[in-house]
Amino acid sequence: MGFKNFRLLDARSLVDCAMGRKKADVVIRQGSWVSVQSGEILAKTDVAILGERIAYVGSDASHTIGLDTQVIEAEGFYLVPGLMDAHMHVESGMLTVSRFVEAVAPHGTTGMFIDPHEIGNVFGMRGVRMMLDEAAEQPIHVFVQIPSCVPSSPGMETPGQSIQPSEIAEAMQWEGVIGLGEVMNYPGVFDNDEKMHQEIIATRAAKKVVGGHYPTPDLGLPFHGYVAGGVMDDHEGTTMEDGMARVRQGMRAFLRQGSAWHDVAAQIKAVTEHKLDPHRFILCTDDCHSQTLIDEGHMDRVVRFAISQGLDPITAIQMATINTAEHFGVSGEMGMIAPCRFADILLVRDLADFRAEKVIARGKVIAEKEKLLISLPAYQTPDWARQSIHLKNKLEAVDFRLPAPVGANEKVTANVIGVIENQAPTRHLKMVLPVVENEVKNDLSKDVAKAALVERHHATGNVQVGLVNGFGFTEACAVASTVAHDCHHMIVVGTNEAMMAQAANHLVEIGGGQVVIKDHQVVGEVRLPVGGLMSDRPAVEVASQAETILRGLESCGCHLNNANMQISLLGLVVIPELRLSDLGLVDVSQFRFIPVLD
Numbered sequence: 001m002g003f004k005n006f007r008l009l010d011a012r013s014l015v016d017c018a019m020g021r022k023k024a025d026v027v028i029r030q031g032s033w034v035s036v037q038s039g040e041i042l043a044k045t046d047v048a049i050l051g052e053r054i055a056y057v058g059s060d061a062s063h064t065i066g067l068d069t070q071v072i073e074a075e076g077f078y079l080v081p082g083l084m085d086a087h088m089h090v091e092s093g094m095l096t097v098s099r100f101v102e103a104v105a106p107h108g109t110t111g112m113f114i115d116p117h118e119i120g121n122v123f124g125m126r127g128v129r130m131m132l133d134e135a136a137e138q139p140i141h142v143f144v145q146i147p148s149c150v151p152s153s154p155g156m157e158t159p160g161q162s163i164q165p166s167e168i169a170e171a172m173q174w175e176g177v178i179g180l181g182e183v184m185n186y187p188g189v190f191d192n193d194e195k196m197h198q199e200i201i202a203t204r205a206a207k208k209v210v211g212g213h214y215p216t217p218d219l220g221l222p223f224h225g226y227v228a229g230g231v232m233d234d235h236e237g238t239t240m241e242d243g244m245a246r247v248r249q250g251m252r253a254f255l256r257q258g259s260a261w262h263d264v265a266a267q268i269k270a271v272t273e274h275k276l277d278p279h280r281f282i283l284c285t286d287d288c289h290s291q292t293l294i295d296e297g298h299m300d301r302v303v304r305f306a307i308s309q310g311l312d313p314i315t316a317i318q319m320a321t322i323n324t325a326e327h328f329g330v331s332g333e334m335g336m337i338a339p340c341r342f343a344d345i346l347l348v349r350d351l352a353d354f355r356a357e358k359v360i361a362r363g364k365v366i367a368e369k370e371k372l373l374i375s376l377p378a379y380q381t382p383d384w385a386r387q388s389i390h391l392k393n394k395l396e397a398v399d400f401r402l403p404a405p406v407g408a409n410e411k412v413t414a415n416v417i418g419v420i421e422n423q424a425p426t427r428h429l430k431m432v433l434p435v436v437e438n439e440v441k442n443d444l445s446k447d448v449a450k451a452a453l454v455e456r457h458h459a460t461g462n463v464q465v466g467l468v469n470g471f472g473f474t475e476a477c478a479v480a481s482t483v484a485h486d487c488h489h490m491i492v493v494g495t496n497e498a499m500m501a502q503a504a505n506h507l508v509e510i511g512g513g514q515v516v517i518k519d520h521q522v523v524g525e526v527r528l529p530v531g532g533l534m535s536d537r538p539a540v541e542v543a544s545q546a547e548t549i550l551r552g553l554e555s556c557g558c559h560l561n562n563a564n565m566q567i568s569l570l571g572l573v574v575i576p577e578l579r580l581s582d583l584g585l586v587d588v589s590q591f592r593f594i595p596v597l598d
Contacts, residue, residue, distance in 0.1 A: 011340055017048055017055035018339065023066030024048035024055060026363060028345065031074030033057065036081055036322040037336045039314055047079060049343040052362040057337060072358070072365075074347055080317060081336050082110025082140070082344030082361060083299035084324040085285050087182070087211065087235050087254050090131070091118035091533045092287035092565075094483070094526065094542050097134040097142060098376050103290065103539035104298040106367035108356030110140045110344035111324070111334060115181035115211065117147030121488050122388055122457070122531040124150065124161030125171070130385060132176055137377040140361045141334060141342070143178035145211055146171045148199050149185050152486040153573040156591070157581035160457035160488060165198035172206035178328050179209030183231055184486070184574040186214050187591055190225030200230045209233070209328055212251065215425065215575045216589070219245050227251060233327065235263075235286055236575075238423065240274070243267035247280040252327050254282050255319070257302040259289035260562040262422045264302070265309050272310045282327060283319045289562060291543040291550070303354045313351035381530055388532045389482065389490075389512055391454070392461035395504045397497035399463045400452055404435040405597050412440060413598040415585060416448060417578045419470030419566050426569075428577040428587065429469055440467075440597060442495045449473050450497070453571050454490040454504055455582040456482065456532070462582040466596050468493060468570065474557030475518055478503040479549075481564065482512040482532030484571040489582055491570050507532075514564055516552030524552025 016022035026049040033045035046061035047054060056064055065071065090100045090112075097114075104112075114135070119127035128147060135142035146168050151159030171177055180203040183189060188196035203210050212234035214226050219241070227249045235254035237243050243253040247270070257264045264283070270276045283302045292301075299320050306316040325335025334342045347358035359367035366374050404412055411432050418427030433443050442449050447469050455462040471493065478494030480503035490507060494500040499517045506515045506522065512532025516524035526545035528535050535542045546564070553563045560566055573579045576588040584593040 014050055014053055014055040014340060017050040017064055020063035022050065024050050024061065024064040024069050026070045026072065026343070027061050027065050028072045028074050028079060029061070031077050031079040031347065033337060034078050034080045034314060034317060034351070035337065036314065036318045037338060041078070041314070045079065047337060047345065049363045052342055054337065054339050054341050054343045057339060077347040077349060077357070078351055079337055080346040080348050081321040082334070082346055082359070083108045083303065083320045084111035084113070084335065085109060085299050086113050086282045086324045086327065087284040087286055088112060088114055089118055089287055090114050090116065093290045093293060093539070094528055094533070094535055094546060095290055095539055096379070096381065096530060096534050096536045097131055097138065098379050099536060099539050099542070101138050101140055101142065102372060102376055103293040105140055105359060105361065106356070106370045106372050107297040107300045108346045108359055109298045110359070110361045112140070112142045113145060113178055113324070113328060114142060115145040115147060117150060117181050117486060118488060118533055119531050120147040120150045120163060121152070121160050121486050122533065123385065125163055125167050127385070127531065128171070130382065132174065134379045136176055137379055139364070139366055139374060139376065143328070144176055145179050145181035146177055147181040148183045148211070149486070149574070152184050156573045156586055157487045157583055158455050158458065158460060158462065165195055165202060168199050169202035172202055172208060177208070179203055180211055182211040182213035182235070184213040186216070186222070186226050189229040189231065190222050197229065204230055213574070217242070224249070233282070235284055237267055238263050239266050240269045243270040243281065244274065244276060247276055252280055252282050254284045255306070256284055256286045257305055258285045258287040259292040260422060260565040261286060261424050264306055268306060268309050268311055271315070278315045278319065279323055281319055282323045283316070287565065289546060289565060290539050291546050294540055294543040300354050300356060307352050307354065317351070381536055385531055386511060386529045389456050389508050390459040391456060391508060392459040395454065395463070395501040397501050400450060400465055400492070400497040400500045402440045402450065402465045402467070402596065404438050404440050408435050410435055414440065414467050415578065415594055415596055415598065417451065417466060417468045417570060417580065419468065419560070421560050424569060424575050426576070426578050428589070431469070433467070444474060444495065447472055449493055449495050450500065451570055451580055452492045452500060453484070453580045453582050454492060456490045460582070464580055464582050464584060466580045466585050471558045471560065471563060475555070477516065477518045477556035479514065479516045479553060479564070479567060480504045480507050481514040481567055482507055482528065483514065483568045485569055486574070487571055487581065488532065489571060491567055493567055493570070514549050516549055516556065518552065518556055523555055524548040524550070
């Protein structure tokens, strides 16, 4: 396994197999070959595999079959390249790398390009190296992008860690590193921030990919400045115009279909209606919840959805295979069923209802009928990675008070974060709220709850209280999470200050995760002891725990799709319009602090 086998140094054994001088380890017979490189489906095709690689693809591989060759009869099946996720955060699945692979490999994912900036914000480069080491042990290809923005927004929050350009330049030489993670500090690019551009320069010097993150709808000069900075792709587009603009400017448009961010339907029209070249479009998930992985799948789910939106099945498959491989410069190794490439092959009966009935990765059958057939290498999480929550004091209800401005009478105008279902951006709302005994309270009649960000990395004692609209709470409740992109402090949302304190203190006791409190009782809990972000328990177990969070939120009146992921973004001070940091309320469109109460 691992990256040491990535480059084939001597192909003569593959030549011998193709010529019949050496027998194959595995031969797949009489399948319908989905040739993503030519855009064809070729019936009655054989594939001969030697070791981890493909030696022969053609009409008859009988000359490669020996006494010890495993023969897989594939008549009635399509032979499809293994699927790749072009941009994703393993931490969003609440799983370690091994547990994530365990969940997605049976669904046909054989390649992942991960940006571990979540763990990077908690532990710095030490955490990134931990993820890279675990990635190297996997039976599928897991490439790592070095986080570009740790912290995500300098000056706007108290960072847990910081990663410098010199560290990034060094890491670009590590085996398994594929490029620079999403450049979220987009103003830093178009304003020529020295640190940001040094990171991009180091990545381009290493001839690796610079990942993008341009979340604003402004396609004017800031967008052009961002592209001119050398960013090569972007997954933050939400409209057809976004996708078209990125492709026309030479970027690859990554179309995101995660658990809570659904951006494929709008952007795919650039291909289906406006007939833009589909080879510049790539499918990805960005953030996938463990429950989504267990119940719905991974990249197979995204391919199915893209096809349901009118995309030709072969085109959809190309967007999850060869397009991805070409973008990252690895199409000579993977992304297609062709000689000399890794033998990452799926057997699929129906392309439109895309489901992998057999998964071959690196030449071995690793899954059948969505069940993993192999044991993954045991990776021991370091003890230091389980010690990540540091508070100054035990929290109390008073910490979540929101005092009214001096001189306020019965009402006050508030700047309120407005949640948008199934999208990462929020709205900047202006709402009039009552003042009660010199405090601003929740107003359930207007769907306004309190939101607080608790600093958890350096025990500063900072607790910043704000207001949020859109969760639909109808009960006395609170939810707390140490998953709080990207700073990963602690986010607490609730309608009762005492329960908000209870929820926060509970997370300290369990070492991190998410919890829902209703009427002072725990009604939902998922334990994430690794950095407060991940669990090394099986995905099905974590998904079951995470389900209790969603059901707990529903019992409090919240019916948003994946509301816990919406909660986790309230502190993400790089996506407009309004976010909460431990230093104050941030108007992300203007990159400035504003008061919660006017």
